[in-house]
Amino acid sequence: MLVVVVALVVALFLVAPILIVVPMSFSTAISFQFPPPGYWLGYYVRYFTGTEWLEPTLNSVVIALGATGLTMALVVPASFGYVRFRFRGKSFVNLLIMAPLVVPHVVSALAYYGFLARLRLNGTHLGVIVAHGVLAVPLAFLVITATLKGFDRNLERAAMSSGAGPLATFFHVTLPVLRPGMLVGALFAFLSSFNEAVVALFIAGRGAATLPKKMYESIRLESDPVIAVVSTLLVTTVAIGVLVSVLARGRESGAA
Amino acid sequence: MGAAYLKLTGLVKSYDGRTNAVDGIDLDVARGEFVTLLGPSGSGKTTTLMMIAGFEEPTRGSIELDGEDLGRRKPYERNIGVVFQSYALFPHMTVAKNVAFPLRMRRFPAARQASRVREILDLVELGSFADKYPRELSGGQQQRVALARGLVFNPDVLLLDEPLGALDKSLREQMQVELKRIHREVGVTMLYVTHDQTEAMTMSDRIAVFNGGALEQVAPPLEVYHRPRTRFVGEFIGDSNFFSGRRDGERPGLVLLDGIGAHRVARAAWDEIAGSTVDVLIRPERIQLAGEGDEARLPNRVSMKVGVIVNYGDSVLVIGETDGHPLRMRIAGAQPDAIREGATVTVGWGPADAHLIRRD
Numbered sequence: 118m119l120v121v122v123v124a125l126v127v128a129l130f131l132v133a134p135i136l137i138v139v140p141m142s143f144s145t146a147i148s149f150q151f152p153p154p155g156y157w158l159g160y161y162v163r164y165f166t167g168t169e170w171l172e173p174t175l176n177s178v179v180i181a182l183g184a185t186g187l188t189m190a191l192v193v194p195a196s197f198g199y200v201r202f203r204f205r206g207k208s209f210v211n212l213l214i215m216a217p218l219v220v221p222h223v224v225s226a227l228a229y230y231g232f233l234a235r236l237r238l239n240g241t242h243l244g245v246i247v248a249h250g251v252l253a254v255p256l257a258f259l260v261i262t263a264t265l266k267g268f269d270r271n272l273e274r275a276a277m278s279s280g281a282g283p284l285a286t287f288f289h290v291t292l293p294v295l296r297p298g299m300l301v302g303a304l305f306a307f308l309s310s311f312n313e314a315v316v317a318l319f320i321a322g323r324g325a326a327t328l329p330k331k332m333y334e335s336i337r338l339e340s341d342p343v344i345a346v347v348s349t350l351l352v353t354t355v356a357i358g359v360l361v362s363v364l365a366r367g368r369e370s371g372a373a
Numbered sequence: 374m375g376a377a378y379l380k381l382t383g384l385v386k387s388y389d390g391r392t393n394a395v396d397g398i399d400l401d402v403a404r405g406e407f408v409t410l411l412g413p414s415g416s417g418k419t420t421t422l423m424m425i426a427g428f429e430e431p432t433r434g435s436i437e438l439d440g441e442d443l444g445r446r447k448p449y450e451r452n453i454g455v456v457f458q459s460y461a462l463f464p465h466m467t468v469a470k471n472v473a474f475p476l477r478m479r480r481f482p483a484a485r486q487a488s489r490v491r492e493i494l495d496l497v498e499l500g501s502f503a504d505k506y507p508r509e510l511s512g513g514q515q516q517r518v519a520l521a522r523g524l525v526f527n528p529d530v531l532l533l534d535e536p537l538g539a540l541d542k543s544l545r546e547q548m549q550v551e552l553k554r555i556h557r558e559v560g561v562t563m564l565y566v567t568h569d570q571t572e573a574m575t576m577s578d579r580i581a582v583f584n585g586g587a588l589e590q591v592a593p594p595l596e597v598y599h600r601p602r603t604r605f606v607g608e609f610i611g612d613s614n615f616f617s618g619r620r621d622g623e624r625p626g627l628v629l630l631d632g633i634g635a636h637r638v639a640r641a642a643w644d645e646i647a648g649s650t651v652d653v654l655i656r657p658e659r660i661q662l663a664g665e666g667d668e669a670r671l672p673n674r675v676s677m678k679v680g681v682i683v684n685y686g687d688s689v690l691v692i693g694e695t696d697g698h699p700l701r702m703r704i705a706g707a708q709p710d711a712i713r714e715g716a717t718v719t720v721g722w723g724p725a726d727a728h729l730i731r732r733d
Contacts (some may be wrong), residue, residue, distance in 0.1 A: 279475035
């Protein structure tokens with residue numbers, strides 16, 4: 118009983134500051150104020166009717182999709198190689214792949230800033246996609262190698278003895294069985310880019326400003342209550358994403 | 374034994390170039406035969422199976438099927454079915470789709486696929502499970518699906534790698550009978566890997582006993598049981614009493630057992646063994662309580678000190694010793710009055726009950 122109470126208090130402590138933005142997004146106050154003096158949908162209208170917020174939203178979506186594509190293109194072959202083959206320097210490779218996870222984002226951001234400046238990619242979508250794609254590599258790698266390690270290779274043998282060549286085996290058996298894990302890996306990559314602020318602040322510039330960057334600038338300059346709207350939408354999106362990933366894993370483990 | 378259908382010649386597999394996991398296997402299997410590869414884990418039986426399936430490449434030696442060398446053929450170009458211990462059913466396909474998969478890959482016409490799938494599912498008695506997913510089935514049912522998938526395309530050979538290993542005991546016995554029936558009905562050549570001697574005894578036409586990557590003996594189950602070619606085979610299969618001894622060159626038919634003295638064995642067996650040092654195997658069920666007047670029947674006698682008595686209901690296993698040698702005796706039926714813990718009884722066996730193995 119006590120355990121349940123403590124757990125609820127902790128959960129509340131963790132979640133409440135996030136959920137508080139939900140009522141604030143419907144607030145009539147011209148600045149942040151809690152509790153709200155009244156409720157309306159005015160700030161939602163403002164979010165959805167001007168390019169001021171919609172453009173960074175679109176930028177964020179485009180960049181997150183591009184980064185996810187890049188991450189998966191790097192991670193899927195790397196995971197197969199890493200899990201299925203033995204080679205010299207394997208643990209070093211693992212360390213290298215995990216590096217973006219341990220290097221402070223602000224350090225990465227500075228490095229990308231200098232690097233992308235030489236390629237003239239600062240302030241472009243491509244530049245942010247490259248940076249975000251690399252940052253998401255360790256997350257997707259962790260998920261996908263775990264899925265691959267749990268994969269029974271006898272499935273592939275069974276397919277081959279059934280008369281399926283290497284390609285047919287991959288597309289009929291390996292890929293469908295690994296799909297849920299791959300989707301979770303892709304989702305992590307997408308969210309990691311969609312939520313990323315520090316690197317975006319450094320390199321996105323005007324041209325490729327993402328939602329988190331726009332929010333940061335907005336709160337610094339004007340405390341626009343639309344931020345509460347954006348936050349609410351973000352929290353909802355992420356919650357849906359996590360829910361989808363949990364459901365996908367449930368299906369994968371055969372809970373259905 | 375008819376002409377060899379599947380022929381393994383000098384088969385060697387080495388993973389590291391120094392030690393051989395499979396160390397020179399020669400084995401001929403007739404068409405339609407059920408051969409069990411039996412041995413402890415790590416004895417090379419599964420590796421041999423994987424080479425026949427094409428999943429592992431032999432380091433040396435050849436595999437021929439119906440006179441044709443399989444060496445150049447990829448697994449998917451061989452017409453060989455495989456059943457795994459882990460079932461290896463495709464989790465994203467229904468039972469029917471799993472079973473149809475080999476037909477799909479071989480581009481059978483759709484109508485032919487459907488009727489063949491129904492036919493084979495009826496054979497394994499899973500006709501009503503066609504639209505279920507593997508995760509909705511029990512272990513035994515999943516293994517039947519795997520069996521159906523391995524058989525559906527009429528393979529030349531069906532390989533089974535410890536297929537009952539993951540099932541509990543009663544289900545395992547049920548599936549043994551089932552497998553035997555399916556083998557009889559389909560008539561496909563089967564190679565069956567197991568470390569369970571009971572499975573090997575009950576199902577096989579012949580047993581190939583593996584030890585350390587090599588074959589110790591290939592023979593029908595009863596011959597392997599009663600006439601093991603090596604001490605390893607005698608100890609691995611069934612319960613056993615082994616004595617070391619020497620053949621008495623002066624007195625034909627007599628063997629001197631270390632610490633127990635001279636014992637009479639069948640003359641033919643005595644003649645057959647050319648060497649002088651021998652291992653003598655006496656199965657526990659061949660040893661009996663000996664009494665007055667049956668010296669002719671049981672000329673070999675020792676006094677046995679009874680240690681532990683294990684009652685199975687239909688038989689009694691008596692574990693004891695004679696002059697420091699461990700001795701096991703199995704008596705059919707109920708426990709006789711004379712057998713009590715700590716008692717000393719006279720037991721004996723006939724000349725034909727001992728099996729001689731030459732020791733080099």
